[in-house]
Structure formats: C-alpha cells, structure tokens
Amino acid sequence: MKRVLIPALLAVASAAAGAQAQGVSKTEIVVGTIQDLSGPLAGYGKQARNGMQLRVDELNEQGGIHGRRMVLKVEDSGYDPRKAVLAAQKLVNQDKIFIMAGHIGTAHNLAAMPIQFEKNVINFMPLTAAREMYEPFHKLKYSFAVPYYEQVRVMLPRLAKEKGSKKVCVHYQDDDFGQEILKGTEAATKAMGVEIAEKTSFKRGATEFSSQVAKLKAANCDMVVMGTLIRETIGTIGESRKTGFNPTFLGTSGAYTDLIPRLGGKAMDGFYAAMTTQHPYLDEASQPIRFWANKYKTKFNEDPTVFSAYGYIIIDALVRAAEKAGPNLNTESFGKAMDGMNYPADIFGSAPSSFTATKRLGSNASRLSQLQEGRWKVVADYGK
Structure with missing residues (x-):
C-alpha cells in the first residue's frame, strides 16, 4: 500500500x-x-x-x-x-x-x-x-x-573607417547607462589604436548642453559617440548645429526612436544609431x-x-x-x-535569439540605422 x-x-x-x-x-x-x-x-x-x-x-x-x-x-x-x-x-x-x-x-x-x-x-x-x-x-x-557596450564596440570602428574619422569623442549621461557607452567607446578606440580626443558628461535629467558642445567643438571632434536618450540627443545635436559644429553623431538603441526626428526636426538628420528591432513605418x-x-x-x-x-x-x-x-x-x-x-x-x-542554462543574453547581433529625411533607414544590416 x-x-x-x-x-x-x-x-x-x-x-x-x-x-x-x-x-x-x-x-x-x-x-x-x-x-x-x-x-x-x-x-x-x-x-x-x-x-x-x-x-x-x-x-x-x-x-x-x-x-x-x-x-x-x-x-x-x-x-x-x-x-x-x-x-x-x-x-x-x-x-x-x-x-x-x-x-x-x-x-x-x-x-x-x-x-x-x-x-x-x-x-x-x-x-x-x-x-x-x-x-x-x-x-x-x-x-x-x-549591450550598449557591444553596440559601440562593433559599430564605432566600422563607421569611423567609413567616414575617415580621426578624432573620436564621447558625450555621455553620468550614470550606469552612460558608463556602458563610455566603456564601449574606450574598447573600440583601443582596438582602433587611437585615443579619445574629449570626454564630456552630464547628469541624468539635464537639459542644457552648451558647455559640453563647446568642449567637443574645441577638441575638433569629427565623430561623437552619444551616451544619450531622447532630449539629451536632441539638445546636444541641436546646440551643435546652431554653433556650426557638425561631426558624425553615433548613438545606441537607447536613442533609436521616432521621437528624435519628431521633436528635434530637420537638425536630427544624419544621426546614426545602433539598433535591432525596427520602427514600424506603416506606409512601408x-x-x-x-x-x-x-x-x-x-x-x-x-x-x-x-x-x-x-x-x-x-x-x-x-x-x-x-x-x-x-x-x-x-x-x-x-x-x-x-x-x-x-x-x-x-x-x-x-535577430533570432536563444537561451540556455548558462547563456542569459538572447542575441549579440545589432545593425546600424541613420536618420534620413526624418526617417530611420537601415544602412548596415546584421553582420555587415
């Protein structure tokens, strides 16, 4: 029994x-x-x-x-x-x-x-x-x-080579989010054999970026990695355009949003961002x-x-x-x-993703988009 x-x-x-x-x-x-x-x-x-x-x-x-x-x-x-x-x-x-x-x-x-x-x-x-x-x-x-770190580590050397950039700078939010982008920039520039020409930071919630832009401009940065989200991206690029400072701006998936061109207007055209999931433009x-x-x-x-x-x-x-x-x-x-x-x-x-008992990140694959005429366009796909 x-x-x-x-x-x-x-x-x-x-x-x-x-x-x-x-x-x-x-x-x-x-x-x-x-x-x-x-x-x-x-x-x-x-x-x-x-x-x-x-x-x-x-x-x-x-x-x-x-x-x-x-x-x-x-x-x-x-x-x-x-x-x-x-x-x-x-x-x-x-x-x-x-x-x-x-x-x-x-x-x-x-x-x-x-x-x-x-x-x-x-x-x-x-x-x-x-x-x-x-x-x-x-x-x-x-x-x-x-990871933001991987997005920057992979995309920065590719884009810098394409643009012939000589002076890479980084502008980042002074917290855990921004630190990841700073570390990714440091890893990428080390692999490229160059020094970061200028580092500027800002506190979470900041709305004024004139002093940081002035420093980046004074350093003659021709590429700026952006550890920014919505209004920091718009504020920094907007201030740069006003002062005639027009480097290549590279952001991460944190700034890949339709809110950037909607709120920032034409000045945001040319901005690059690493990304995966694509914004759904319904007419296409x-x-x-x-x-x-x-x-x-x-x-x-x-x-x-x-x-x-x-x-x-x-x-x-x-x-x-x-x-x-x-x-x-x-x-x-x-x-x-x-x-x-x-x-x-x-x-x-x-991209496809997978998990195991020891693998807790679904995928490490990202691609690159650019704002063109107010819309995000994929300019470098996965593995390219």
Missing part, C-alpha cells in the same frame, strides 16, 4: 507547490512592469506599456496560458531609481507578481533586482541594454537587448506589421512605435516560455523552459 501512496503523495505535494508559486493561481498569472510614465522617458514608457498590454489582451482573448489569464501590473518610476525601488517593493510584496518584465532603465533595474531576487522573482527582458542585465550570472536574469511596413499596427491603433488611438514593438515582443517571449513550462508554472519550471528556448526572427526585424 505504501508503494502506491508515497508517489501519489509526492505528486500532490508537487502540484501544490506549483499552485502556491507567487503570482500564479488556478486562474491567473500576475506580471509586473516598471515604466517611466511621468519623467524624461515617458514617451518610451507609455509606448512599451501599451505594447505589453496589447499582447496580454490578445493572450487572454485566446484563453490564456494553460487556462490562466495574464494580469499586467504597471508602476511608474518617473525614471528615478529611488522610485523604482518603491515600485518594485509594491509589485513584489503587495501585488505578489510572478515575474518582472520589461522594466525600463539601467540604474532602475539595478536598484530593483535585489528586492525581486529576495522573493525569487525573475527579471525578464528589461528595457535596458546594460551588461549587468545578464552579468554576473544569476538564475533569475534574462536579457534580450544587445509588411502586411503582418500593418495588421498588428491596426489593432494597436484601434486600442490606443495612436500609431505604434519601436517601443510599442519592444513591449509586445517581451510579453510574447514570456508567453512562449510559460506555455512551454506547462500547467505547473513556477520559477523553476519557467527557468527549465528558458534553458532551451529559441526565438525566431520576428516581424519587426529582430
């Missing part, structure tokens, strides 16, 4: 453990995200939130994951790491989320992750391309964004993107952007892994599903 009961009891205990996983009930999977909805990256945050919500709604209309609907809990950090900590505490301890997905900001993720990890909550595909999102290794880290998009964009616009009354696509992609990746994990969804079963996860190239042009 005992030989029959013991395996049965173990099976019941295992099922109970799965049912008791934080954020997973018989009917729901609770997912959290922290976005900037009121600060300098509110444009990014609102678009990412909308893209995430669209995929969640699609999933729930289709019956959910193994009978469970997904619930998305959103908190606003205002792009302030201190507020990100408070947001993480609420999501983890009060809302009891199962997983944190698509949290925006480098310093913000670094501040929030200890709170999550203490409660065994995964940090899934954050909206930052810092290497700390997958290094050092942690079983609860999964990153999809090609494929039929699958137009279909997706129509659903997005019907729901949110605005056209989608690249950050809308990021949000959608992140939740879609989460859904695929949760489905693979099976009915007994918990942190361990989700991790096992991710250990052999392969994601194909998507409709937005993102």
